[in-house]
Amino acid sequence: MYQSVKLSDSIFYVGVNDRRTELFENMWPLPRGVAYNSYIIRDEKVALIDTVEIGQVEKFLKKVRSVLGDQPVDYLVINHMEPDHAGSVNIIRQWYPDIKIVGNKKTLPMVEGFFEITDNLIEVGEGDEIDLGSHKLQFYMAPMVHWPETMVTYEHSRKVLFSGDAFGSFGTLDGGIFDDEMDFSYFHDEMRRYYSNIVGKYGSPVQKVLQKLQNLDIKIIASTHGPIIRSHIDEVLQMYNEWSRFQTQEGVVVAFASMYGHTEEMAEVTARAIAEEGIRDIRMYDVSKTHSSYIISDIFKYKAVVLGSSTYASELHPNMEALVNKLKHIGVRDHYLGVLGSFTWAGTAAKHLKEFGEALKWEIIDEPVEEKHTLKKQKYDECRTLGQSIAEKLKAERN
Ligand code: FEO
Secondary structure, three states: OOOOEEEEOOEEEOOEEEOOOOEEOOOEEOOOOEEEOOEEEEOOOEEEEOOOOHHHHHHHHHHHHHHHOOOOOOEEEOOOOOHHHHOOHHHHHHHOOOOEEEEOOOHHHHHHHHHOOOOOEEEOOOOOEEEOOOOEEEEEEOOOOOOOOOEEEEEOOOOEEEEEOOOOOOEOOOOOOEHHHOOOHHHHHHHHHHHHHHHHHHHHHHHHHHHHHOOOOOOEEEEOOOOEEOOOHHHHHHHHHHHHOOOOEEEEEEEEEOOOOHHHHHHHHHHHHHHHOOOOOEEEEEOOOOOHHHHHHHHHHEEEEEEEEEEEOOEEOHHHHHHHHHHHHHOOOOOEEEEEEEEOOOOOHHHHHHHHHHHOOOEEOOOOEEEEOOOOHHHHHHHHHHHHHHHHHHHHOOO
16 A cells, blocks of 8 residues: 655664654754654564654554564564654554564653553663564663653664654655755754754753763664765764754844844844844844744854843743743853844843853853944944844954
């Protein structure tokens, strides 16, 4: 019925696309949907690697049955218990009552907690192996990439890394399943948006996993979201290495919250001064219009940030407050920060933004520029000076 998609003669892609869900984790916009990837290894024993979100289970089961016919599944490997992957565990167990669920010591209590399953469980630890026949699975713990129980599974004969959320991205697989079957550049940005917002808080655990992966010969990275990677392996490993170290490139994110345009005008003046100094990558965002996940993703890319906010009821504009709270929650490091603010009777926005930068130990460039009422000559000049200072900082890092 289905023309199965193969990673090798006996490894099959059985993932599904979700084009209906608006918000991943009920938070993150999905303008081009999301894929939940799952895989089957068919050998003397059959292993299913992860499942899919419960709303997609019917499509998923059709694919699984299409690959296996009446052959049973011996093992279900759970790399990650978040319900976008483990949501169909109970249904799979109903179809395959003798299936053995494979997880680590942190996975199995979650299996019991979510599904009340207490039998046919196999606990694996770091480096443990399961032989399927000519295929051998080996397990490596990857705590906090993205949950504490997360692990990755390496298949030795075809050198496939089933990586869970790691190296995943938003976006459905629209015909092309492998990275070389599509315009992969779209997924660069969506992989970074996924990483920065979902996993970005856990840079150190990601570094530990990358160290482990250095010892593996990886020909295919089969994540639970987004394209299967076989032609850009070094590139995505490098991207993860940079993001998890908070390494950035030359450029500026200018994000503002403006009610009647005065803060926006200050942001425009500052951005123009930055551009006049030769900085080419400047991304300007109205935080009331662009979802914070896109802004945060670009902050993971670019070294400098300018934040501007009007004062609202003695606090930051609520949409700017939401952005900085998310940045604090993630613990984003190593940025330059320029601060802009405006107010009508009592200014506090610039003070709050400066405190935010100090809390994250970002280097604050010059003094905050804060204007009362409309932008006038003195503060206009200060915005330009701030822009020039930010550009000079960036240019000093060249070479
Ligand atoms: Fe794709 Fe952390 O789940």
